[in-house]
Amino acid sequence: MIAHAASLYSTKAPVVLCGDYNVVPTDADIYNTRSWKADALLQPESRAAFKRLLDQGWTDALRERFPHDPPPWTFWSYFRDAWPRDAGLRIDHVLLNGLAAERLTDAGVDRAVGGAEGASDHAPVWIDLA
Helix, strand or coil: CHHHHHHHHCCCCCCEEEEECCCCCCHHHECCCHHHCCCHHHCHHHHHHHHHHHCCCCEEHHHHHCCCCCCCCCEECCCCCHHHHCCEECCEEEEECHHHHHHEEEEEECHHHHCCCCCCCECCEEEEEC
8 A cells, every 4th residue: 555655646636545544643643542552553563554654745634634632533432431431543544645735724523423323433534625
């Protein structure tokens, strides 16, 4: 994916890579690392791969919009009352190449959707591009 992303980054069109990457990029992207330390989401290898992707020049849209910690969470486990406690993490990402990043006007997470009955453990991440 990293090699393919590199080829997409330099195209002459805005490019958006989005989805559930199953990686918490930094400790600031999770409510508390204590119970997740052994999970693949926080492993050094996962984080290093995500950083290699960002190092190509991709802009993390949520971090661009919310530069201070914590960012809006995108995932809450079904266990241990994570939703009501707001014990979330950020594993869903929207990455923008330079041309797309120039057009970014807003980004967010539709958190309210997560509180609905039968909702997914992920909330929708969105961006607005001019």
